Amino acid sequence: MARSPAKTEPSDAQRVAKVLRDLRSTSTSHEMTILRLSEPISSALQTAKQTEPNIRTSDISNNSALDAPTPASLEADLAHYQELFAKLRFSYVEQVTKEKFIRAIVGDPPLIVTPQENADLEASNAEAKAALKALKSSVAELTATLESRARDLAARHERTERETALLRELPDRVAAAESAIARLRAEQQDQQHGGKPELNLPLAKTLALVEKRGAEVAELDRQFEQLAALAPRKRKEMERLQAELTQLEAKRVHSAAAAREAKRRKEDAQGEDDLEARGRWYRAQEQVLKQVLDVHA
Secondary structure (H helix, E strand, O other), rough: OOOOOOOOOOHHHHHHHHHHHHHHHHHHOOOOHHHHHHHHHHHHHHHHHOOOOOOOOOOOOHHHHOOOOHHHHHHHHHHHHHHHHHHHHHHHHHHHHHHHHHHHHHHOOOOOOHHHHHHHHHHHHHHHHHHHHHHHHHHHHHHHHHHHHHHHHHHHHHHHHHHHHHHHHHHHHHHHHHHHHHHHHHHHHHHHOOOOOHHHHHHHHHHHHHHHHHHHHHHHHHHHHHHHHHHHHHHHHHHHHHHHHHHHHHHHHHHHHHHHHHHHHHHOOOOOOOHHHHHHHHHHHHHHHHHHHHHHO
């Protein structure tokens, strides 16, 4: 049964590239900008202007801040709208109260409110105010929680942007660090091994080199043994030649002395035939001895 090929683990560079792609896709699909956050407000205002062109908007709505919104302008808009809603609520309550009062007066029959009804209404108003106060407290807490979470998310987003920028630079830094490590390792090996390349060979080539060097050493040992066996004979031959050379040297000295003596006698005798013949003979002997000594030297 054939085995399925083993899955190769992705390298660090591939993992970094995958993380960068995921971050780019996430940041593209969830872009957090003031423009994106202000789109609901600006789109609602534009829709209102298109449907009711004669409607009057507030002065801050006509401001060009919506064309280029900023956090400060959005905060000012929020405060302005809160103030407008508070005034609108007060005006609504005042208008409803006046309308009820007028209807009670001009109604037929007129609406007479008893003290008990006022007490019941005050009690219900107190309950409604308490419920409203509780709702306001809950809304305030929720708003504070949302603001805190928004600040936290903004800080996390900024940190993510910084880390993403660092992550983009990380592959180049990793490649530079790996090349520096490889260079330092090579320099360290050169320093440890004295710059000899054969010390950096793998195991198989090292064993082959050791075997080759062993064969060379064995050949040198064999040659040394052969030369050591020839050494005594060569030494004896050298001693024999040295003895012959000593004898020939003595003969040469004797012949030279005899030649000098013959020359002296020849000069004294002024041309005696026997001395001249002996001189020629000694001179010939001297030449022979010189030739023999030169050959053996």
